Amino acid sequence: MNSSAAVEVGERRLHPVGMLLSAMTTVRRWAGISAFPGIAALVNGEFGMRTLILVLLAFVVLTLLSAVWGVLSWRATTYRISGGAFHLKRGVLQKSERSLPLEHVQSVNTVQGIVQRVFGVIELRLEAAGGGGEPEISLSALSRPAARELREELTRARRTLDEVGEPLEEPSPTVLRRLSTGELLVAGLTSGQIGVAISVVAGGSQIVDNLLPGDLAERLSEALLPRTVFAVLLLALFVALFAWVLAIFGTVLAHAGFTLSRSADGRYLHIKRGLLNRYETTVPIARIQAVRLVEGILRQPFGLAALRVESAGFGTEEGVSTVLFPLLRRREAEDFLRAAAPLFAAPLSSLEPLPARARGRYAFRSSVPALLVAAPLAFFLFPWGLLALTLVPPAALYGLVRHRAAGYALSEDRVVLRTRRLARTTVVAPRERLQSRGYSVSPIQKRRKLATLELEVASGRGGAAFRLVDLAGGAARGLVDALSARSR
Amino acid sequence: MKSEPEGRLDPRARSLWQITGALQALPVLAGGAFGSYVLYTNDVASYLAALPALVALALAVLLVVVLPPLLWRRWRYEIRLLEVDLQRGLLRVTRTLVPMARVQHVDTRQGPLQRRFGLSTVVFYTAAGPNEIPQLASSTAAEVRDRIAELTREADEL
Numbered sequence: 001m002n003s004s005a006a007v008e009v010g011e012r013r014l015h016p017v018g019m020l021l022s023a024m025t026t027v028r029r030w031a032g033i034s035a036f037p038g039i040a041a042l043v044n045g046e047f048g049m050r051t052l053i054l055v056l057l058a059f060v061v062l063t064l065l066s067a068v069w070g071v072l073s074w075r076a077t078t079y080r081i082s083g084g085a086f087h088l089k090r091g092v093l094q095k096s097e098r099s100l101p102l103e104h105v106q107s108v109n110t111v112q113g114i115v116q117r118v119f120g121v122i123e124l125r126l127e128a129a130g131g132g133g134e135p136e137i138s139l140s141a142l143s144r145p146a147a148r149e150l151r152e153e154l155t156r157a158r159r160t161l162d163e164v165g166e167p168l169e170e171p172s173p174t175v176l177r178r179l180s181t182g183e184l185l186v187a188g189l190t191s192g193q194i195g196v197a198i199s200v201v202a203g204g205s206q207i208v209d210n211l212l213p214g215d216l217a218e219r220l221s222e223a224l225l226p227r228t229v230f231a232v233l234l235l236a237l238f239v240a241l242f243a244w245v246l247a248i249f250g251t252v253l254a255h256a257g258f259t260l261s262r263s264a265d266g267r268y269l270h271i272k273r274g275l276l277n278r279y280e281t282t283v284p285i286a287r288i289q290a291v292r293l294v295e296g297i298l299r300q301p302f303g304l305a306a307l308r309v310e311s312a313g314f315g316t317e318e319g320v321s322t323v324l325f326p327l328l329r330r331r332e333a334e335d336f337l338r339a340a341a342p343l344f345a346a347p348l349s350s351l352e353p354l355p356a357r358a359r360g361r362y363a364f365r366s367s368v369p370a371l372l373v374a375a376p377l378a379f380f381l382f383p384w385g386l387l388a389l390t391l392v393p394p395a396a397l398y399g400l401v402r403h404r405a406a407g408y409a410l411s412e413d414r415v416v417l418r419t420r421r422l423a424r425t426t427v428v429a430p431r432e433r434l435q436s437r438g439y440s441v442s443p444i445q446k447r448r449k450l451a452t453l454e455l456e457v458a459s460g461r462g463g464a465a466f467r468l469v470d471l472a473g474g475a476a477r478g479l480v481d482a483l484s485a486r487s488r
Numbered sequence: 489m490k491s492e493p494e495g496r497l498d499p500r501a502r503s504l505w506q507i508t509g510a511l512q513a514l515p516v517l518a519g520g521a522f523g524s525y526v527l528y529t530n531d532v533a534s535y536l537a538a539l540p541a542l543v544a545l546a547l548a549v550l551l552v553v554v555l556p557p558l559l560w561r562r563w564r565y566e567i568r569l570l571e572v573d574l575q576r577g578l579l580r581v582t583r584t585l586v587p588m589a590r591v592q593h594v595d596t597r598q599g600p601l602q603r604r605f606g607l608s609t610v611v612f613y614t615a616a617g618p619n620e621i622p623q624l625a626s627s628t629a630a631e632v633r634d635r636i637a638e639l640t641r642e643a644d645e646l
Contacts, residue, residue: 432589435590436619440580456614459616
């Protein structure tokens with residue numbers, strides 16, 4: 001026990017709030033596991049004093065154990081910088097020491113959750129460079145001075161390691177743009193996450209269904225269930241509205257106070273955002289691999305869009321992309337990029353359209369799923385099943401719309417590709433960021449002299465592929481040629 | 489850009505793919521035979537009962553006889569000064585160019601069956617993931633690997 005308490009030279013501990021945070025994570029985990037049996041016991045049992053006392057007792061024991069665990073794990077957690085690496089020791093029973101070479105530290109981000117804000121401490125996250133599968137390190141509670149000190153140390157140590165060191169504490173960064181409250185609301189209104197929110201609402205109603213005792217749920221739904229078409233419509237409208245409000249709320253939570261600034265040396269972009277949880281992210285501009293302009297269906301009519309960046313070895317998931325700015329006018333995007341990440345400032349309109357002979361292919365391809373659904377219905381449920389065929393024209397129309405949106409351009413060593421799923425997305429990828437490029441030709445494409453362009457960039461721990469289907473075969477070859485590697 | 493990369497895979501690749509194709513065909517054949525047997529014992533008309541077995545047989549022929557030579561004929565690669573050029577695919581033909589400057593590291597690897605044939609696969613990685621040149625004679629694979637490694641270093645030093 002003594003050995004674990006001993007602190008080596010240069011080793012530091014987290015702020016004592018770390019105990020609380022660690023205890024809370026434990027409580028949350030166990031509460032999550034025991035919530036369902038607990039609630040089931042409460043509902044099914046005759047709700048006597050005994051069950052209530054038992055549940056309360058379990059809760060108290062759990063809290064006490066978690067508190068003890070929190071203290072122990074706080075004592076066991078130390079960090080230090082030595083020998084060109086960051087070391088983190090953890091573990092109460094199972095000891096572990098993780099070392100992260102400083103040159104692999106990709107970025108240092110800070111997050112402030114609600115608890116951390118209350119106590120004025122900061123969570124510091126070290127993101128490792130991608131490829132090696134190195135995990136990120138998170139220090140859950142540091143006082144502001146300690147965090148600043150650690151950042152400075154990381155910077156200094158890395159500077160001495162190589163000249164490409166990354167200064168983090170530079171003279172004040174220039175603010176490129178701040179999201180105003182009005183813009184925030186518009187972003188929420190047009191976020192198009194209604195679908196997500198609706199599924200949340202639907203999921204919620206299902207949980208309620210499962211939790212309430214069967215009899216009660218039935219009686220409730222009998223009383224509440226709509227009897228007329230009008231009532232059904234009203235209910236649907238209500239759900240949609242509620243979902244919309246949720247979506248707005250989600251956007252406000254995530255993007256309130258969104259501020260993008262650029263470091264004085266022009267090598268880093270800093271993002272600050274969040275209403276309750278405050279996020280601070282640093283994006284090294286040299287690591288940005290591609291930029292996406294995403295025009296959601298609710299935004300495109302108003303000429304609005306969001307900008308995202310694809311960056312290498314950044315974030316924890318594969319193919320992760322970061323919001324560079326949540327709402328701006330499409331027309332402004334090029335100038336905005338010129339200020340933020342000049343390498344990606346390509347003209348985003350006046351692209352080369354796809355050849356007209358690809359139109360039929362687009363219409364056909366998107367109507368195939370509709371046909372596959374409709375054909376069996378029409379056959380087996382004969383007269384009425386034919387109604388399903390009405391699905392086909394809208395599907396084909398969707399294909400035509402996708403064809404119209406698609407396009408490409410080459411501007412000074414940058415490829416610009418535009419495609420549409422629902423949202424219209426324009427990708428800018430410079431030649432020197434392409435990991436591979438190529439095209440593929442199916443037998444049908446060969447007959448029509450078409451091809452699919454395929455570009456790959458690094459993203460997160462893996463890659464992201466950008467595809468443009470059915471551009472002229474010659475154009476695909478031309479693009480691949482024009483983007484070929486040349487000796488510098 | 490050339491119309492096609494020059495290098496071909498080792499001719500023995502066809503035999504190897506025929507063996508792996510046969511291994512894949514076995515369960516298909518077994519399933520087809522079983523299906524026919526079930527139909528036959530249930531007094532289904534014999535031409536209908538034979539159908540699953542025939543389909544399985546056709547698939548097996550496809551896997552063992554037809555596909556391997558086609559695949560081999562399509563697969564091309566070329567190691568050039570600044571990029572690796574790959575072409576592959578059966579119906580959909582894919583051409584991929586990987587700049588040397590993006591290659592992070594190169595491996596050769598050999599499975600048990602490949603060892604029998606003296607074949608190896610070259611795998612080279614970019615930040616977006618691995619790319620393969622399969623079924624080269626082991627000595628060729630080693631040369632290709634070393635050449636890519638060398639050219640990668642040069643591209644980095646430029």
